[in-house]
Amino acid sequence: MGHAGRLDVTTVMSPDTKQRRGRAVKRGRKQVGLAFIAPFGLLFMFVYIVPIVYAGYLSLFQQKLIGGNTFTGLANYTKLFQDAQFWDGVGRVFWFTLVQVPIMLILAMALALALDSRRLHGTKFMRVSIFLPYAVPGVVSTLMWGFMLGVKYGLFGSLNNALGTDLNPFTPSTTLISIGMMVTWAFTGFNMLIFYAVLKAVPRELYEAAALDGASEFQVIRRIKLPALRRSLVIAIIFSIIGTFQIFNEPQILPSMVANSGITSDYTPNLYAYNLAFTGSQQGYAAALALVMAAITIAVAYAVQIRGLRNAFDH
Structure with a gap:
């Protein structure tokens, strides 16, 4: 049978099937995009986000002669502004x-x-x-x-x-x-x-x-x-x-x-x-x-x- 006589599968698909196929294609493209940016995302998190969060955690503590590293809340910030x-x-x-x-x-x-x-x-x-x-x-x-x-x-x-x-x-x-x-x-x-x-x-x-x-x-x-x-x-x-x-x-x-x-x-x-x-x-x-x-x-x-x-x- 010639090319003109071939049956196009998409013409006989139901609307629900077409929507599911479209969502699958979009999902696949999204996953490919995420795979490309994942190395940068991980590097950005460990080099920037994690140190900032850890610095924020450290800023809530003070090293005291008696008691060692003690939680003091915002005392460091109060002291800094003065x-x-x-x-x-x-x-x-x-x-x-x-x-x-x-x-x-x-x-x-x-x-x-x-x-x-x-x-x-x-x-x-x-x-x-x-x-x-x-x-x-x-x-x-x-x-x-x-x-x-x-x-x-x-x-x-x-x-x-x-x-x-x-x-x-x-x-x-x-x-x-x-x-x-x-x-x-x-x-x-x-x-x-x-x-x-x-x-x-x-x-x-x-x-x-x-x-x-x-x-x-x-x-x-x-x-x-x-x-x-x-x-x-x-x-x-x-x-x-x-x-x-x-x-x-x-x-x-x-x-x-x-x-x-x-x-x-x-x-x-x-x-x-x-x-x-x-x-x-x-x-x-x-x-x-x-x-x-x-x-x-x-x-x-x-x-x-x-x-x-x-x-x-x-x-």
Whole structure:
């Protein structure tokens, strides 16, 4: 019998059979999808969810001299909100973020615009060179800058010996500036690469049309390139805020390399939590501090995201 004479089974199926078959197909597709996301789901649970839950559990206990690890409820949180050392660290990180992040992102945008202008020679080499500091581990970067800026040895020590000066980048009043320079050096290339990728995605026809209309290079940047960077700028700001709120390597390593830097055990919230947990044996209090700091970081990042995306879409 020819193809035209074949009987299509689906035409003689009852409506209930068709519905059951459709549900079975959907169920099979759902199971396949779940199988693909299961590895990520398990990893996410054990790396993120379980530690957060365990930290919440630890934050309800205090290590006491008599009685050992004792359940105290929300006492750690009550104590934390009255802890001046914690809030001093939060304020220090807040002002650091308020100054360092705009400088870093403006520099990253300027570099991305320069590379995208097609007026520079060796753009591939420059792109890799600017991004390279991001590939250097944070500990190695801190050690490198500590050796270079330290007055006992390195660049500033040699300059002081040669010129008879007393320049010191790691005094209590300048240490945060030096750390900001180190962080900017490390992460400017990463943000530059994000902005550069966005600019490369802009259709070249827009630039050609602007050139035909007599637009200058500055007008092209203002009217075409900067608006294209708005949404990526919001993402870069959020990532930068989260990163600066978690600053740890620099204040942890520098005190052992430079003297009288003004870096104390509570210089940043992360450093304070680390010293409480591993030096002061106050794991419960450190867990409460970490959770509160995470909540503050999420709140600030979310506020920036909502406001930034609203402005980006409005334009």
